[in-house]
Amino acid sequence: MQSFSDLTGSFESRFTSSLPFPDQPTALYEPCSYLLHLGGKRVRPVLCLMACELFDAIGDDAWYAANAIELFHNFTLIHDDIMDKAPLRRGQPTLHHKYGMTAGILCGDVMCIYAYEQLAHVRKNLPQVIQLFNKTAIEVCEGQQMDMDFETRNDVSIEEYLTMITLKTSVLLACSLKIGALTGGALGDNARKLYDFGKNMGIAFQLQDDLLDAFGDTAKLGKQNGGDIRANKKTYLLLKAQENATGDQKAQIAQLLATDAGNQKVADMLALYTATGADKACRDAMTHYADLAFANLEDVAIPTVRKEPLRELARYLLVRDK
Amino acid sequence: MQSFSDLTGSFESRFTSSLPFPDQPTALYEPCSYLLHLGGKRVRPVLCLMACELFDAIGDDAWYAANAIELFHNFTLIHDDIMDKAPLRRGQPTLHHKYGMTAGILCGDVMCIYAYEQLAHVRKNLPQVIQLFNKTAIEVCEGQQMDMDFETRNDVSIEEYLTMITLKTSVLLACSLKIGALTGGALGDNARKLYDFGKNMGIAFQLQDDLLDAFGDTAKLGKQNGGDIRANKKTYLLLKAQENATGDQKAQIAQLLATDAGNQKVADMLALYTATGADKACRDAMTHYADLAFANLEDVAIPTVRKEPLRELARYLLVRDK
Numbered sequence: 001m002q003s004f005s006d007l008t009g010s011f012e013s014r015f016t017s018s019l020p021f022p023d024q025p026t027a028l029y030e031p032c033s034y035l036l037h038l039g040g041k042r043v044r045p046v047l048c049l050m051a052c053e054l055f056d057a058i059g060d061d062a063w064y065a066a067n068a069i070e071l072f073h074n075f076t077l078i079h080d081d082i083m084d085k086a087p088l089r090r091g092q093p094t095l096h097h098k099y100g101m102t103a104g105i106l107c108g109d110v111m112c113i114y115a116y117e118q119l120a121h122v123r124k125n126l127p128q129v130i131q132l133f134n135k136t137a138i139e140v141c142e143g144q145q146m147d148m149d150f151e152t153r154n155d156v157s158i159e160e161y162l163t164m165i166t167l168k169t170s171v172l173l174a175c176s177l178k179i180g181a182l183t184g185g186a187l188g189d190n191a192r193k194l195y196d197f198g199k200n201m202g203i204a205f206q207l208q209d210d211l212l213d214a215f216g217d218t219a220k221l222g223k224q225n226g227g228d229i230r231a232n233k234k235t236y237l238l239l240k241a242q243e244n245a246t247g248d249q250k251a252q253i254a255q256l257l258a259t260d261a262g263n264q265k266v267a268d269m270l271a272l273y274t275a276t277g278a279d280k281a282c283r284d285a286m287t288h289y290a291d292l293a294f295a296n297l298e299d300v301a302i303p304t305v306r307k308e309p310l311r312e313l314a315r316y317l318l319v320r321d322k
Numbered sequence: 323m324q325s326f327s328d329l330t331g332s333f334e335s336r337f338t339s340s341l342p343f344p345d346q347p348t349a350l351y352e353p354c355s356y357l358l359h360l361g362g363k364r365v366r367p368v369l370c371l372m373a374c375e376l377f378d379a380i381g382d383d384a385w386y387a388a389n390a391i392e393l394f395h396n397f398t399l400i401h402d403d404i405m406d407k408a409p410l411r412r413g414q415p416t417l418h419h420k421y422g423m424t425a426g427i428l429c430g431d432v433m434c435i436y437a438y439e440q441l442a443h444v445r446k447n448l449p450q451v452i453q454l455f456n457k458t459a460i461e462v463c464e465g466q467q468m469d470m471d472f473e474t475r476n477d478v479s480i481e482e483y484l485t486m487i488t489l490k491t492s493v494l495l496a497c498s499l500k501i502g503a504l505t506g507g508a509l510g511d512n513a514r515k516l517y518d519f520g521k522n523m524g525i526a527f528q529l530q531d532d533l534l535d536a537f538g539d540t541a542k543l544g545k546q547n548g549g550d551i552r553a554n555k556k557t558y559l560l561l562k563a564q565e566n567a568t569g570d571q572k573a574q575i576a577q578l579l580a581t582d583a584g585n586q587k588v589a590d591m592l593a594l595y596t597a598t599g600a601d602k603a604c605r606d607a608m609t610h611y612a613d614l615a616f617a618n619l620e621d622v623a624i625p626t627v628r629k630e631p632l633r634e635l636a637r638y639l640l641v642r643d644k
Contacts, residue, residue, distance in 0.1 A: 028467040079431060083424045102405045102470055105427060109401060110463040112431065116438055117456040120449065127442065130452075134439040141432040145350040148424055 001053060001306055004313045007046045011066060015045070018067060019114065031099040031107045035074055038090045043317070044176040045070040050310050051180030051194050054302055061122045061183035065129065068119035069176050071111050072133075076140055078108035083148065125182045132182075136175035143167025150234045158239050162203065170202025190300050197296035197310075204289035205317050210235040211282055212320075214270060226266030232257050236285065238269075241278035249276055290318045323375060323628055326635045329368045333388060337367070340389060341436065353421040353429045357396055360412045365639070366498040367392040372632050373502030373516055376624055383444045383505035387451065390441035391498050393433050394455075398462055400430035405470065447504045454504075458497035465489025472556045480561050484525065492524025512622050519618035519632075526611035527639050532557040533604055534644065536592060542644045548588030554579050558607065560591075563600035571598055612640045 002010070016036050021029045045066035052062035080086075081094040082104045088094060096104030122129050146164040150156050177194040186194070212221060213228045214237055228235050242253055253272055259265045273279045293314060297307055324332070338358050343351045367388035374384035402408075403416040404426045410416060418426030444451050468486040472478050500517040508516070534543060535550045536559055550557050564575055575594055581587045595601045615636060619629055 025464055025467040025471060027471055028464060079427050082427060105401050105404060105430075106463055106467055106470075108427075109430075109434065110460060112434060113456060113459040113463065116452070117460065120452045120456055126449065130438070130442045134435060134442055137435040138432060138439065141428055141435065142347055142350060145347040145428055148428075149347060149349055 001309050002050075003309050004046060004050070004316065007049050007309075008042050011042050011045050011049065011070075012039075014063070015042075015067060015070060018063070019071075020117070021114070027099075027103065028106060028110060031095050031103045032111055034098065035078060035089075035095045035107070035111075036071075038092055040074075040090065042070060043313075044073050044172060047173060047176040047198065047310075047313070048180035048183075050313065051177040051186075052184035054194075054300070054306055054310070055181060055184030055186045055190075059183070061124050062180055064118050064121040065179045065183050066176075068115045068133070069172070069179070071115035071118060072137060073172065075108045075111040075115060076144070078104055078111065080144060082108075083144070122183060124185060129179050129182055132175055132178060136171050139167045139171045143169070143171075153234075156234050156239060158236065158243065161234065161236055161239055165206040166199065166203060169206050170199045173202040173205075174198030190302070193296050193300045197293050197300070197314075200289045200293035200296060201314055201317065204286050204293060207236055207282055207286035207289065208318060208320065210237055211279070211286065214273065215279065226263075226270070229266045229269045230261035236282045237273050237278045240281045241269075241273050241276040244276040244278060244281070245272070286318075290314075293318075323631050324372075325631050326368060326372070326638065329371050329631075330364050333364050333367050333371065333392075334361075336385070337364075337389060337392060340385070341393075342439070343436070349421075349425065350428060350432060353417050353425045354433055356420065357400060357411075357417045357429070357433075358393075360414055362396075362412065364392060365635075366395050366494060369495060369498040369520065369632075369635070370502035370505075372635065373499040373508075374506035376516075376622070376628055376632070377503060377506030377508045377512075381505070383446050384502055386440050386443040387501045387505050388498075390437045390455070391494070391501070393437035393440060394459065395494065397430045397433040397437060398466070400426055400433065402466060404430075405466070444505060446507060451501050451504055454497055454500060458493050461489045461493045465491070465493075475556075478556050478561060480558065480565065483556065483558055483561055487528040488521065488525060491528050492521045495524040495527075496520030512624070515618050515622045519615050519622070519636075522611045522615035522618060523636055523639065526608050526615060529558055529604055529608035529611065530640060530642065532559055533601070533608065534642075536595065537601065538644065544644065548585075548592070551588045551591045552583035558604050559595050559600045562603045563591075563595050563598040566598040566600060566603070567594070608640075612636075615640075 016033070019036075021032060023029065048066045048069055049058050049062055052058050077089065078095050081089055082096045082101060086094050087097050094104075095107060099107070119130060119133055120126075143164055143166070146160070147168055150161075150164065174195045175198070177198040178191045181191040181194050210228065212225075213235070214226060216225050218225050227233075228238075238253075242250065245253055249272060253269070256265055256269050256272070294311070297310060297314070298304075300307065338355070341358075343354060345351065370388045370391055371380050371384055374380050399411065400417050403411055404418045404423060408416050409419050416426075417429060421429070441452060441455055442448075465486055465488070468482070469490055472483075472486065496517040497520070499520040500513050503513040503516050532550065534547075536548060536557070538547050540547050549555075550560075560575075564572065567575055571594060575591070578587055578591050578594070616633070619632060619636070620626075622629065
């Protein structure tokens with residue numbers, strides 16, 4: 001069994017060089033290459049490879065599927081960055097900021113299609129693999145749309161928020177694991193358990209992200225904390241604080257949301273998150289989904305020792321301070 | 323054998339109602355539905371159905387493939403309209419003009435994914451069908467990029483122009499025919515011949531489009547003629563005129579390109595197209611590719627009578643005044 005860092009290294013060293021991008025048109029493929037070389041944690045393709053290795057040696061099918069998943073993820077990043085008007089990604093200019101909006105749209109499109117091109121090389125269980133990939137890709141778009149809708153809505157429920165992060169983030173992690181398992185020849189029940197593991201881990205990961213953005217240490221995060229608060233982003237913490245707040249607290253939250261971004265706004269909102277118990281509720285929810293995830297992994301019917309790399313990765317994603 | 327208009331009617335009546343779009347999120351699916359209900363000639367899916375019927379009765383595989391092709395085509399229209407900043411499509415507001423740019427990007431994305439979702443239902447020859455679809459989809463993106471690149475280039479050759487229209491327009495027509503043939507169980511050689519038929523027909527169609535835009539009758543076109551000239555668009559006519567022009571004519575063309583759009587600009591440029599022989603060259607090229615297309619169709623090894631609907635459609639597309 002290979003560790004998370006072993007597999008990340010192996011994936012990184014073959015990923016971009018294994019892609020069949022031609023040289024021309026340069027204005028299409030150079031930006032694609034730029035983005036793919038910005039790096040990233042490569043969590044999704046490595047989950048795919050690890051899930052395969054639970055059941056069989058990692059073969060061509062798993063490598064192609066891992067490429068497809070990482071390409072799809074990067075396609076969504078390119079288009080999300082346009083929609084979010086984001087200037088930076090991994091400390092570098094976003095693709096559309098560097099190459100323009102037309103390039104952003106078209107490079108995203110062609111990267112999505114290359115994801116399918118790579119996926120079509122999978123031989124084992126191809127129809128099942130493609131159907132899951134399609135279902136997931138549609139869900140990711142729906143999650144992104146919900147996230148956009150939330151920006152202008154004032155009646156978002158916690159349940160809707162959990163649905164949104166499930167669609168936008170978790171299902172692709174779950175899909176990566178299940179497709180990896182399918183390329184390794186896993187039987188239905190084990191593949192489903194891994195899917196659930198990924199889904200619950202993804203929800204826990206996003207809640208952890210909300211907590212770190214609010215309460216994390218600026219030095220460790222590598223960015224100022226409170227970014228979500230400054231942007232009035234509807235996170236679990238804000239929604240829960242609004243739900244739990246007394247009349248006075250509700251008014252204070254509403255007033256803070258109307259206040260310009262600044263350190264005082266962050267400090268005051270954090271105090272309200274604590275006073276309303278939203279921080280504890282978010283930590284509890286995070287622990288709940290993390291526990292579910294680890295239980296799903298236990299349920300996969302293979303020797304425990306083989307699951308250690310996945311358990312290690314889950315701990316790395318869920319027990320973190322940045 | 324069903325005629326073009328029969329099959330257009332059948333496709334139209336089942337297309338949108340057969341798509342598995344859910345209701346939610348409304349902001350994602352309502353714009354998709356809006357665009358798909360704007361109509362269009364549905365040439366590509368009908369080519370797919372016709373090609374299937376050359377070899378076998380039209381079954382589920384062909385219907386799914388036809389849906390996939392029409393969805394893919396509409397996805398490219400949505401994103402092209404954003405890149406071209408087009409306000410109108412089929413006389414109605416373009417999707418991004420009506421619903422905003424975020425909707426334009428995300429609805430295009432999800433429509434592309436639904437194209438793959440529909441395609442994945444094909445049972446016969448699925449790997450071959452998906453591989454051709456992927457190759458074609460990549461080529462369409464490359465053609466769009468070349469078209470964008472041409473806007474700011476002054477050294478575009480006729481050969482590059484033909485490559486661009488082949489990628490942007492023809493290969494999807496060719497792919498529609500070949501996939502239809504594959505769902506009908508066609509053997510390799512016949513499927514290839516139909517692909518070539520579609521490719522040459524597509525090139526002839528685009529050259530005809532260039533001619534009509536320049537010399538067509540405004541009343542019959544339903545739009546003012548000379549749109550390409552007003553926009554300084556690099557068409558076969560302009561490139562050929564520049565290639566054939568004497569020193570004086572070259573200067574006149576350059577001067578006209580620097581002139582504001584107006585009826586005089588159109589009239590003067592048309593006179594130069596005629597004086598340089600560009601109009602005749604374009605008509606000759608159009609006839610050349612049309613002849614190739616009809617010869618490709620003749621070469622398909624099935625009884626001539628069965629090909630009549632496709633021949634009729636080709637005549638409709640190539641011998642037209644609007």
